[in-house]
Amino acid sequence: MGFLLETVIGGLMAGMLYSLIALGFVLIFKASGVFNFAQGAMVLFAALAMARFAEWIPGLLGVQSKLLANLLAFGGAMLVMVAVAWAIERLVLGRLVNQEGITLLMATLGITYFLDGFGQTLFGSDIYKIDIGMPKDPMFLMESVFQGGVLVNKEDLYAAGIAALLVLALTMFFQYTGTGRALRAVADDHQAAQSIGIPLNRIWVIVWSIAGFVALVAGIIWGSKLGVQFSLSLVALKALPVVILGGLTSVPGAIIGGLIIGVGEKVSEVYVGQHIGGGIEIWFAYVLVLFVLLVRPQGLFGEKIIDRV
Amino acid sequence: QAKEQFFPLLVYRTGPYAPNGTPWANGKQDYIKLINARDGGINGVKIAFEECETGYATDKGVECYERLKGKTNTLFDPQSTGITFALTDKAPGDKIPLITLGYGLSASQDGNVFKWNFPLMGSYWTGADVLIQHLGKKEGGLDKLKGKKIALVYHDSPFGKEPIPLLQERSKMHGFDLQLIPVTAPGVEQKAAWLQVRQSRPDFVLLWGWGVMNSTALKEAQATGYPRDKMYGVWWAGAEPDVKDVGEGAKGYNALNLNTSGQSPKVIQDILKFVHGKGQGTGPKDEVGSVLYTRGLIIQMLGVEAVRRAQERFGKGKVMTSEQVRWGLENLALDQKKLDALGFAGVMRPLSTSCQDHMGSSWVRVHTWDGAKWSFSSDWYQADEQILKPMVKAAADKYAADKKLTRREASDCGS
Amino acid sequence: MSSSSGRTVGEIVLDVRNISLRFGGVKALTDISFDVREHEVRSIIGPNGAGKSSMLNCINGVYTPQEGRITFRGQTFGHMNSRQVAEMGVARTFQNLALFKGMSVLDNIMSGRNLRMKSNLFQQAFRNPWWSRADREEIEHREVVERIIDFLEIQAYRKVPVGRLPYGLQKRVDLGRALAMEPQVLLLDEPMAGMNLEEKQDMSRFILDVNDEYGTTIVLIEHDMGVVMDISDRVVVLDYGRKIGDGTPAEVRSNPEVISAYLGTSH
Amino acid sequence: MSNILLNVNGIEVIYNHVILVLKGVSLQVPEGGVVALLGGNGAGKTTTLRAVSNLLAGERGEVTKGSIELRGTRIEKMTPAEMVRRGVVQVMEGRHCFAHLTIEENLLTGAYTRTDGKAAVARTLEKVYGYFPRLKTRRGSQAAYTSGGEQQMCAIGRALMAEPKMVLLDEPSMGLAPQIVEEVFEIVRDLNQKERTTFLLAEQNTNMALRYADYGYILENGRIVMDGEAKSLRENEDVKEFYLGMGGGGDDRRSFREVKSYKRRKRWLA
Amino acid sequence: MIYRENGQFKTSYGADQQIFPIGQDRASILLLLAFAFVGVPLLADEYLMRAILIPFLILALAALGLNVLVGYCGQISLGTGAFMAVGAYAAYNLQARIDGLPLLLALLGGGAVSTVVGVLFGIPSLRIKGLYLAVATLAAQFFVDWAALRLKWVTNDSSSGSVSVANLQAFGIPIASPEQKYLFCLALVTLFALLVKNLVRSHIGREWMAIRDMDVAAAVIGIRPVYAKLTAFAVSSFIVGVAGALWAFVHLGSWEPAAFSIDRSFQLLFMVIIGGLGSIMGAFFGAAFIVVLPIVLDSLPYWFGIPIDTALASHLTFMIFGGLIVFFLIVEPHGIARLWSTAKEKLRLWPFPH
Numbered sequence A: 001m002g003f004l005l006e007t008v009i010g011g012l013m014a015g016m017l018y019s020l021i022a023l024g025f026v027l028i029f030k031a032s033g034v035f036n037f038a039q040g041a042m043v044l045f046a047a048l049a050m051a052r053f054a055e056w057i058p059g060l061l062g063v064q065s066k067l068l069a070n071l072l073a074f075g076g077a078m079l080v081m082v083a084v085a086w087a088i089e090r091l092v093l094g095r096l097v098n099q100e101g102i103t104l105l106m107a108t109l110g111i112t113y114f115l116d117g118f119g120q121t122l123f124g125s126d127i128y129k130i131d132i133g134m135p136k137d138p139m140f141l142m143e144s145v146f147q148g149g150v151l152v153n154k155e156d157l158y159a160a161g162i163a164a165l166l167v168l169a170l171t172m173f174f175q176y177t178g179t180g181r182a183l184r185a186v187a188d189d190h191q192a193a194q195s196i197g198i199p200l201n202r203i204w205v206i207v208w209s210i211a212g213f214v215a216l217v218a219g220i221i222w223g224s225k226l227g228v229q230f231s232l233s234l235v236a237l238k239a240l241p242v243v244i245l246g247g248l249t250s251v252p253g254a255i256i257g258g259l260i261i262g263v264g265e266k267v268s269e270v271y272v273g274q275h276i277g278g279g280i281e282i283w284f285a286y287v288l289v290l291f292v293l294l295v296r297p298q299g300l301f302g303e304k305i306i307d308r309v
Numbered sequence B: 001q002a003k004e005q006f007f008p009l010l011v012y013r014t015g016p017y018a019p020n021g022t023p024w025a026n027g028k029q030d031y032i033k034l035i036n037a038r039d040g041g042i043n044g045v046k047i048a049f050e051e052c053e054t055g056y057a058t059d060k061g062v063e064c065y066e067r068l069k070g071k072t073n074t075l076f077d078p079q080s081t082g083i084t085f086a087l088t089d090k091a092p093g094d095k096i097p098l099i100t101l102g103y104g105l106s107a108s109q110d111g112n113v114f115k116w117n118f119p120l121m122g123s124y125w126t127g128a129d130v131l132i133q134h135l136g137k138k139e140g141g142l143d144k145l146k147g148k149k150i151a152l153v154y155h156d157s158p159f160g161k162e163p164i165p166l167l168q169e170r171s172k173m174h175g176f177d178l179q180l181i182p183v184t185a186p187g188v189e190q191k192a193a194w195l196q197v198r199q200s201r202p203d204f205v206l207l208w209g210w211g212v213m214n215s216t217a218l219k220e221a222q223a224t225g226y227p228r229d230k231m232y233g234v235w236w237a238g239a240e241p242d243v244k245d246v247g248e249g250a251k252g253y254n255a256l257n258l259n260t261s262g263q264s265p266k267v268i269q270d271i272l273k274f275v276h277g278k279g280q281g282t283g284p285k286d287e288v289g290s291v292l293y294t295r296g297l298i299i300q301m302l303g304v305e306a307v308r309r310a311q312e313r314f315g316k317g318k319v320m321t322s323e324q325v326r327w328g329l330e331n332l333a334l335d336q337k338k339l340d341a342l343g344f345a346g347v348m349r350p351l352s353t354s355c356q357d358h359m360g361s362s363w364v365r366v367h368t369w370d371g372a373k374w375s376f377s378s379d380w381y382q383a384d385e386q387i388l389k390p391m392v393k394a395a396a397d398k399y400a401a402d403k404k405l406t407r408r409e410a411s412d413c414g415s
Numbered sequence C: 001m002s003s004s005s006g007r008t009v010g011e012i013v014l015d016v017r018n019i020s021l022r023f024g025g026v027k028a029l030t031d032i033s034f035d036v037r038e039h040e041v042r043s044i045i046g047p048n049g050a051g052k053s054s055m056l057n058c059i060n061g062v063y064t065p066q067e068g069r070i071t072f073r074g075q076t077f078g079h080m081n082s083r084q085v086a087e088m089g090v091a092r093t094f095q096n097l098a099l100f101k102g103m104s105v106l107d108n109i110m111s112g113r114n115l116r117m118k119s120n121l122f123q124q125a126f127r128n129p130w131w132s133r134a135d136r137e138e139i140e141h142r143e144v145v146e147r148i149i150d151f152l153e154i155q156a157y158r159k160v161p162v163g164r165l166p167y168g169l170q171k172r173v174d175l176g177r178a179l180a181m182e183p184q185v186l187l188l189d190e191p192m193a194g195m196n197l198e199e200k201q202d203m204s205r206f207i208l209d210v211n212d213e214y215g216t217t218i219v220l221i222e223h224d225m226g227v228v229m230d231i232s233d234r235v236v237v238l239d240y241g242r243k244i245g246d247g248t249p250a251e252v253r254s255n256p257e258v259i260s261a262y263l264g265t266s267h
Numbered sequence D: 001m002s003n004i005l006l007n008v009n010g011i012e013v014i015y016n017h018v019i020l021v022l023k024g025v026s027l028q029v030p031e032g033g034v035v036a037l038l039g040g041n042g043a044g045k046t047t048t049l050r051a052v053s054n055l056l057a058g059e060r061g062e063v064t065k066g067s068i069e070l071r072g073t074r075i076e077k078m079t080p081a082e083m084v085r086r087g088v089v090q091v092m093e094g095r096h097c098f099a100h101l102t103i104e105e106n107l108l109t110g111a112y113t114r115t116d117g118k119a120a121v122a123r124t125l126e127k128v129y130g131y132f133p134r135l136k137t138r139r140g141s142q143a144a145y146t147s148g149g150e151q152q153m154c155a156i157g158r159a160l161m162a163e164p165k166m167v168l169l170d171e172p173s174m175g176l177a178p179q180i181v182e183e184v185f186e187i188v189r190d191l192n193q194k195e196r197t198t199f200l201l202a203e204q205n206t207n208m209a210l211r212y213a214d215y216g217y218i219l220e221n222g223r224i225v226m227d228g229e230a231k232s233l234r235e236n237e238d239v240k241e242f243y244l245g246m247g248g249g250g251d252d253r254r255s256f257r258e259v260k261s262y263k264r265r266k267r268w269l270a
Numbered sequence E: 001m002i003y004r005e006n007g008q009f010k011t012s013y014g015a016d017q018q019i020f021p022i023g024q025d026r027a028s029i030l031l032l033l034a035f036a037f038v039g040v041p042l043l044a045d046e047y048l049m050r051a052i053l054i055p056f057l058i059l060a061l062a063a064l065g066l067n068v069l070v071g072y073c074g075q076i077s078l079g080t081g082a083f084m085a086v087g088a089y090a091a092y093n094l095q096a097r098i099d100g101l102p103l104l105l106a107l108l109g110g111g112a113v114s115t116v117v118g119v120l121f122g123i124p125s126l127r128i129k130g131l132y133l134a135v136a137t138l139a140a141q142f143f144v145d146w147a148a149l150r151l152k153w154v155t156n157d158s159s160s161g162s163v164s165v166a167n168l169q170a171f172g173i174p175i176a177s178p179e180q181k182y183l184f185c186l187a188l189v190t191l192f193a194l195l196v197k198n199l200v201r202s203h204i205g206r207e208w209m210a211i212r213d214m215d216v217a218a219a220v221i222g223i224r225p226v227y228a229k230l231t232a233f234a235v236s237s238f239i240v241g242v243a244g245a246l247w248a249f250v251h252l253g254s255w256e257p258a259a260f261s262i263d264r265s266f267q268l269l270f271m272v273i274i275g276g277l278g279s280i281m282g283a284f285f286g287a288a289f290i291v292v293l294p295i296v297l298d299s300l301p302y303w304f305g306i307p308i309d310t311a312l313a314s315h316l317t318f319m320i321f322g323g324l325i326v327f328f329l330i331v332e333p334h335g336i337a338r339l340w341s342t343a344k345e346k347l348r349l350w351p352f353p354h
């Protein structure tokens, strides 16, 4: 019983981390109708920038305090992400207005390759460290109730808290501001949005910058867990079922999707996987998604797919 | 005819495995540079090389092989078990030998079936065997393993699965429980695996990982409170990149090692002098002498020595063909004296190959991470021939039957 | 029986009884009944959002009404899928252009013949100009389609992807696709929206010709009262999902409820 | 004409690098005028409007020759958003509502460029609801689930929410019930007279358009074939016959049933 | 002036329905085929064949299959790698378990099994659309990956999960040398390209496209979405399965599940998009772009003798490749095949544009 609880908690935490990445996908999709394949590459790029800046800054600027160095590095990395957003709008999206989703998806693949190459050229392809002082050791709760207690990971707990905050803020933004509404309009119809004066270029820079910010936060959290190196870009894959389960257009969906997938994965792996050879968590997540989609084709919280004559 | 001995270098300096692939590749390259700079080549034959980036991807590796096989007159080191599997079928046709030091197909030790494969110094079976021996020793005898629980956390690929048959064999012999926990490549998400570890609380965890999987495993072990000193990695899970950013958290973690690390050996000093000293170094200077770098040196050294051995038979100072190099690999005789002369004193143990045995020796030690550096914590082991031999033979026979190959005749050994 | 225009019309082909359709709180149709007789031009008019398009959607199985039933040539159904309706000979054009955007004009219209094409997957895969059922079939149907293309005067655009055509021509292709089905009943949803007068005259002509030559029964939704009054035999008037009038153009025109809800005074 | 607001000067438009659609179109719209752009299907009306509002890029079209000036400044290189900030808004043909947004959200997005505060926007919203009461009853439903005519009203209303100086209306009457059509044209007249809003409208409903416009251009095959005061166009014999449907001089509209031959198209240019 | 369709009047619909109605096109495709079958084997060296042309052909075949599904029927799939794997492992099992089964039958058998699996995983497409469907098909991808690693009988009890085949032959001719392999693949690819072309220009092709473009309207004209979608899945996964078997048998010789990983699925999807959705040529262009271009970029420094660090070179390759993808999309969002046809259109107008 204690162990089940532990598995569930572990799953919830893992799910929260997936959500963090899923959030980036949802943001961009919701605001421009682009499925941003480059989200993983952006996470890596941001994390690399952060890690290397934090490493360089003490030497370059003579900053002693680790906190200050980290803050400066964060600021620097954020600037880099804004620059990336700006360049993407200028060079890619701005020239692909009103094209179909699949074309835009393909363009983000181009961006992925570019960012992967560019990031590693700039920052190197070794393994780097982000140390923002996250606690690494486990803590044990309810030791009196269960034998051995229930293990909870403090690092994950912080990460989950940060993710929850981000989601809350972004949900508010989309639901309650005029800009949020404009973003949703852009996603529906680029041309009509233009025709009523929504400046696509500015909107896109903003959205991609926000996505860059989310990527940076995800990159820091994942990076401090895994170390910063190329594989970080692959965690994006883990976020795919989450985005789809929650619905491509729903910010809260990203969180709830993450939690469900996280728990589903871990519980299935630990309780079922063991007996059939293991390694089932990935496909289990996708099969779970598949069944949910059969009932709700737009995901749990996604906007209904409109199809009318 | 070519005037140089050409070494194609399949490497990966990008992608998920770059942090581990890079020092290895640098070691290989620096050794070639050393031979050219210090000795003027192999008995005067200069060495040429060309790198090809595989990204640890099999199809890319095959492309590299095809690209470079026309140029080479020496051998390939695929740097990946997956690529090795793919090349094992191609190499005999092209008559190019493969060195797979410490990786590849364990059965390919049997030179009578695998004429072109050379899993020098050890295979995953020998590695697994030694680990069990070591655990037995720690517990005070192999019979003490009875009833113990050993978990294998492995990279879910042919590489990670290789040790399983041997471990199963050993588990039958000693009566320990073997728990298999696969980790999907590249291994960034291991929470479920470590929850299972926490659930079953094995006495030991064997870690068969590569690249980011290793550091992630250590971090997850820390996060779930599994004692690191109960964890034993294969020799691909015991280098600096695996523990560097875990630091203190990996303290007590053990892994096999086929070679020493550190800058004291003579060959390393020579590299610092002849290669880095002249500004010719391939990677950063402080990486020279690290675990994987040194392993790269060894691999390259064995290749060079195979050429030298071949020259002894087919003509000193001549450029060898890859068939001749194969003979050289099959007749390596590196005794302590030779190793000392080469500057590898203490770095590795002697090794000599033969027509039947393409491995040469399986000497290996365990080293332990103390939070800042690796240091040896065991004596040298070799795999138990009694267990290994029949398994290799059976597997090689099955392979031969599948491929409709016949074992080499004794007469074939001379060529 | 004869209609106002003096032409003979036949039996009831389509009988709509007590149809009600709701979307959540929106009552799109409430208890609608009317019939359509063979060979007549039957119009549905009414203000925007009255439920005209929804009515057509019910008839050809896109929407399932919550209540009521529809009888087609004596066969009654509450729910039927689009395929079955198509097989019974009902074709349809759309208000919001529902063409196959990526296909050429020719392919769009050819797709209207699909129901009649019988060659199987293998015959199609291995088709060839020398001996092949698929090829022969393709040519036979192409002839029919070419007649429609001539009829609609869109020869010049045959191979153009429809997405690139101006709005008005797209509407014609839409009609062409429906005609290619050689339907017994043709449902037209605002076929003349976005056309100028000359083009509307042409379109009226097309419709009447189809009606005359092939005896196709027409159900027409249109906002241009000139067209409706001139070419229809009988008119149904909907308002807010209810039927407020039904009869010959003359009757409808003088129905006070219809005047206040829809026609206003100017027409 | 006095005080020219929009001056289109000999533009050529090419789609997809190969399809030449406008072959030198010139037209002027005076400040505070209502100008109609007439012509058959495929004449190039929509293309002309897109060229003015700079929406061509999204259709992979491009102005290759000529110039477009708004109050004397060249505008070909501007973004559509800049055009809107300068007060030029286009109502796109074929509705183009934001499918997932509700009717009210659609209308509110129309006010995106406005900076005069929530209250002012709310007033305009009420005004639009006043014009189209049907929208008010459907305000909470997603645009995609409204009827064709409701969507058309929504598109027009959305453009009005920007309180534009100049509106480019592409087939506003399409799909609207007759009294609403009348209503739309009344709105045009109303705004034109009360707020001096300028209109350039592409219309197929020639009769209506010429009743409400001051001036008209007739476009066929990518060229302007005739232009003049609305009144004089209405008197023109050709216009009468081909666009207003009045047979051979008589003032009576010919019945649709009686039009005999449909293969009799006469155009100014082949 | 040479490239003209004017003056080539068609006197029958049959003539107008040919695959290449324009004479010059017909001639050039015949020339191209002749060159591919005769010229290439004479000219190309072993590296070109083994490392570039053979993978190019096989992946083009897979892309062709995927294009049926994505390009023509509009169902985005990310399970292509899985269907290739099913084809490969099924063919392997057929060959290993049935003695003396001819290679061609094994390959087609692989395709047939893949068809079954494809249709099974295609069933959700009746409800799920677009990106949602794409991600749902990943279920197939990961499940098959897993099954190949875990289910012992799939790999005929190979402990490492890696299997291999040897001594291929068709009609008594061995398929061993690069030329033989190349010709074998080329023949199959040509055949399948022809069959697919036939399908897409027949009524089933129109059904697929109708479903892709506007499914409600398609239903109203009597097209059954179930039938159209499932046939597309079937045809597509058959071809993809055969391609998978070829990839395993002819190109790799020995393989592990990783050969058909999710990367392959993405790679193939990207091929059909950049090549041109709904175009036979597109599959080939896409395969060339995605398979051949990176290799060429990778080799450039060596060809020009510029000594460049391997890591830097491959990062640059990434960057240039990414840049080129974006560049081509901006020039023509509908893929290279469309660019090609626009170019032809221009050529037709040349020297008098418009």
Ligand SMILES: Nc1ncnc2c1ncn2[C@@H]1O[C@H](COP(=O)(O)OP(=O)(O)OP(=O)(O)O)[C@@H](O)[C@H]1O
Residues within 6 Å of the ligand: C164, C165, C166, C167, C168, C169, C194, D015, D016, D019, D021, D039, D040, D041, D042, D043, D044, D045, D046, D047, D048, D059, D060, D093, D204
């Ligand atoms: N995106 C496009 N790509 C290629 N050609 C186009 C495109 N849009 C329009 N055209 C072509 O431009 C010409 C003019 O079209 P346009 O839409 O401007 O006509 P229109 O006068 O608005 O017609 P309608 O009254 O039917 O709306 C047509 O021949 C059409 O085929």
Ligand SMILES: Nc1ncnc2c1ncn2[C@@H]1O[C@H](COP(=O)(O)OP(=O)(O)OP(=O)(O)O)[C@@H](O)[C@H]1O
Residues within 6 Å of the ligand: A308, C023, C026, C027, C028, C046, C047, C048, C049, C050, C051, C052, C053, C054, C055, C095, D138, D145, D146, D147, D148, D149, D150, D175, D177
């Ligand atoms: N799928 C749907 N979901 C929700 N509401 C719908 C749906 N389809 C139609 N409606 C609503 O039903 C009512 C009738 O719509 P319908 O399209 O039938 O009107 P119409 O008479 O064709 O109007 P118009 O002349 O404007 O085309 C409208 O208020 C519309 O908003």
Ligand SMILES: CC(C)C[C@H](N)C(=O)O
Residues within 6 Å of the ligand: B079, B080, B081, B082, B103, B104, B159, B209, B210, B236
């Ligand atoms: C080659 C080695 C570095 C180990 C590696 N994981 C393999 O493929 O076997």
Ligand SMILES: [Mg+2]
Residues within 6 Å of the ligand: C052, C053, C054, C095, D147, D148, D149
């Ligand atoms: Mg309607």
Ligand SMILES: [Mg+2]
Residues within 6 Å of the ligand: C166, C167, D045, D046, D047, D093, D170
């Ligand atoms: Mg138009």
